[in-house]
Amino acid sequence: MEEAPSLLSKCQNLILHAGVSQWDLPGIAYMLRSSQCLEKLDILLTGDRHLKLELDEGSEEYFNFDEEDFLWTRKGCFLKHLKRVEIAGLEAHSFGLKYLLALIEFILGNALALEKMTVKVDQCRQDRQECLQADVPSELLGVSQNILNYRRASRNAEVIII
Numbered sequence: 001m002e003e004a005p006s007l008l009s010k011c012q013n014l015i016l017h018a019g020v021s022q023w024d025l026p027g028i029a030y031m032l033r034s035s036q037c038l039e040k041l042d043i044l045l046t047g048d049r050h051l052k053l054e055l056d057e058g059s060e061e062y063f064n065f066d067e068e069d070f071l072w073t074r075k076g077c078f079l080k081h082l083k084r085v086e087i088a089g090l091e092a093h094s095f096g097l098k099y100l101l102a103l104i105e106f107i108l109g110n111a112l113a114l115e116k117m118t119v120k121v122d123q124c125r126q127d128r129q130e131c132l133q134a135d136v137p138s139e140l141l142g143v144s145q146n147i148l149n150y151r152r153a154s155r156n157a158e159v160i161i162i
Contacts, residue, residue, distance in 0.1 A: 014041050
């Protein structure tokens with residue numbers, strides 16, 4: 001049976017309002033794979049403040065995977081047109097930080113035409129009332145250094161963390 005073309009197959013600009021957790025990564029990977037003409041990607045992180053998910057025993061195995069292996073085994077030429085990425089809402093203490101970093105590393109390592117990736121840090125903590133504590137800037141510095149050291153498929157890719 002021939003697969004119908006995705007509604008996203010001609011999408012050039014995509015805005016995702018999502019968390020990036022173990023539960024979200026398969027859907028995000030599917031959307032990226034389905035958006036073969038994608039030039040601009042905005043990810044507005046919703047955070048994990050209200051995350052509560054319970055799975056029955058049979059479903060847990062579908063979400064028990066290594067995030068890097070999951071992304072890298074699904075690579076292909078679906079990021080060949082991606083030029084700009086903006087990620088807003090990064091939090092140092094986020095539950096999904098390791099998944100977000102895996103996604104960032106994957107995009108940088110596979111987006112051949114990438115010109116600019118901007119990562120905007122969320123200055124306030126999860127409760128939105130308590131802003132940066134003393135330990136958060138050092139954690140953010142470590143996260144920033146990791147991101148800046150990721151391999152880039154595009155020689156022209158500029159990474160800005162603000």
